[in-house]
Amino acid sequence: MTFGQQMLFFFSAVGAFNGLLLGVYLLFVKKLKYIPDFFLGLILLTLSIRVGISVCIYFYPDLPRIIPHLGLAALFFTGPALYYYIRSSFLQEHFILKNCRRSFGILTLILGAVGLLYLFFPVTWDTYYGTFIYTVWTIFVFWSVYEYYTLSKKYAEKPNKFILPVLISNTIIFLAYQLIATGWVQIYCAGGSLVFSFVLYANFLILFNKKYRLSETKELNRYSNKKISDERADGFVSKLERLMNSEELYKNPNLKLNDLATRMNISSHQLSQLLNDNLEKSFSTYINEYRINEACEIIENGSYLKIEEIGYEVGFNSKSTFFSTFKKIKNTTPLLYRQSQMPSERELQSSNL
Structure with missing residues (x-):
């Protein structure tokens, strides 16, 4: 690889690796006291798997054909995870986890059924599998934006300050991959991986900046004397x-x-x-x-x-x-x-x- 390719591989791989670690931490290491953290971990995990596989395919194109399909399978759950992250963040104690489990079970069965079609229609499956995944992702992203709009109007005070940055970040990543997948933007596949890495580190800077924490504390103190509705x-x-x-x-x-x-x-x-x-x-x-x-x-x-x-x-x-x-x-x-x-x-x- 040339020096430019090495740098591209480094930044893409580091972003995917850090996202994977953070996703695993939120899902399996951190105690599940706050339900939205679980869905945020699922978003990071699925995106990191997709990004990591995209990087590997770009630099090592001779990998087995099943590898990119596994990345798409992981991406299938990114949209639902974003939707339930927004709902659980707003609804908090009113969020019904049982309904969410049922929905993810149905989605898993759908993905399994679509995967089995490969045994009967391999050529057609190869052609339309990616389209199916990106269609589901598109539906849930738009649904998530709509859900954020309706719930933010209902709840004047947002439960936490992370909801909008997470929604915007996922929308940016979604648009990058959609533009690349449809061919509207003629750049290499690893471009989506770079976008993911950039968005991930940008969120670290925004969400964990000291000034942000201070402003959040001031905001809390401003409303500390207001009675709960x-x-x-x-x-x-x-x-x-x-x-x-x-x-x-x-x-x-x-x-x-x-x-x-x-x-x-x-x-x-x-x-x-x-x-x-x-x-x-x-x-x-x-x-x-x-x-x-x-x-x-x-x-x-x-x-x-x-x-x-x-x-x-x-x-x-x-x-x-x-x-x-x-x-x-x-x-x-x-x-x-x-x-x-x-x-x-x-x-x-x-x-x-």
């Missing part, structure tokens, strides 16, 4: 109550605001704002009310546990904290509350009669 607050409260009632998170004595916010897929700031502004309670008061109500139920059911054991059972890590919190919320002590639940002598005599 009633519609969103109702959704958050319902999810919070489900976590409390079904999973009994309040029984964890080491439960922190950050832990609960992570389970709800919202920021600690949003959870704190929800509790203070919409429920008019602090985090500790909200959790302790669940604990005390649970303690009262245990006492009312006639448990033979000691008072301090009941405190530990419902999530308190010390006897004194349990007693003082019980007194504050119920205006009595746990012992007096237990005695008030015991039947009086007159009631016992009446029951014996």
